[in-house]
Amino acid sequence: GHAQGPRLTLADGRELEAAFVLDASGYGRVLARLESLERDPRLEPRMALFGHVHDGIADLAPPAAGYRRDNILIASHPTHPDVWYWLIPFANGRASLGVVGPRELIEPAAEDDAQTRLWQWVMEEPRLAELLRDARPANAVQSLGGYSADVSRLHGPGYALLGNAGEFLDPVFSSGVTIALESALRAAPLVGRELTATRDEQRPDWASEYEQPLRRGIEVFREFVTAWYDSRLTDIIYHPEPHARIRQMISAVLAGYAWDT
Known part of the structure; x- marks a missing residue:
């Protein structure tokens, strides 16, 4: 009862046919590029040095x-x-260190200047400067700019996008991990129904059962990211007398309960 599934052409010329494709390619964003799905992520362009x-x-x-x-x-x-x-922190005295901010502030003047630029920023934060006064680099500093990404749709005929292959907001709250897991949990049973359906009416409605509910949680995270950078959220988080209930609710969202209505 299945129509012909998507066909994929590999780099060596071989063709594969699948009943259904889940794109979990992360920042490779394979189907977003192939299907021209990419769109403005609606977040300011930022850069990370790490x-x-x-x-x-x-x-x-x-x-x-x-x-x-x-x-x-x-x-x-x-x-x-x-x-x-x-x-x-990692084992054996190693750690990952990074700074994130507006591109015009963070971007090094030259490619080989990333190490210097990262440490300039680190030394401007008193607590980090004290903690890392004896630190030394363990590898080359990398830069990543304009990392936020979005797509016009998270599904199409014979495919759906998971995690960062669809939308990536910002590293600040590890929302990418949460969205990746949530998208996979939502997609898996729908794929099961897709593969066992014998008639069109038995197939899942990917718009109402996958895309719309997934995006509701993504929008919660987007508001948190926006509020972090415009100081609304940092003012609350760094408040000298935090309200216990508000702190509890913020922590719940950042722990992944962005879909708990």
Whole structure:
């Protein structure tokens, strides 16, 4: 009862035919490019500089007050509220270090200047400067600009897009991981119905059962990302007397409950 499925031509010329295709190509964004689905992501273009470091924190006596090496540390620049940092601990004294902000502020003057530029920014945040005073680079610093991405639709005849292959907002709240998992959980049972349907009316409605509900949660995350960069959310998160219930609700959304209406 199935119509002919999508045909894929590989680089070596071989052709594959599938009953249904799930694009989980992440930032490769295979079907978004092939099907010309890409559109304006509606977020400001930003840039990240990042690399691995031998953080040297174990040798500090003692580390900065309240610092726990088994947690991810997020920091904001003292005078540029739309510039933020991550410090993600790994084993053996290594960590991932990055800075994110408006492209015009973050972009290095030259390709080989990324290392210098990252450390200039790190040294401007007092807590990070103290924590990483003995740190040294463990690899070359990379840059990634204009990383936000969106598509005009998350499904089409014989295919659906999962995770970053469809939409990527921003690294700040790890929403990409949540959206990837949520999209896969929503798509899997629909594909099961797609492959066992014998009549068109038995096939899932990918618009109402996949795309629309998935985008509702993505829009919640988009509002959080926008509010982080325009200071509405940072003002709440960094408030000296945080309201317990508000803190609980923000934490719930950032833990992945963006679809809990």
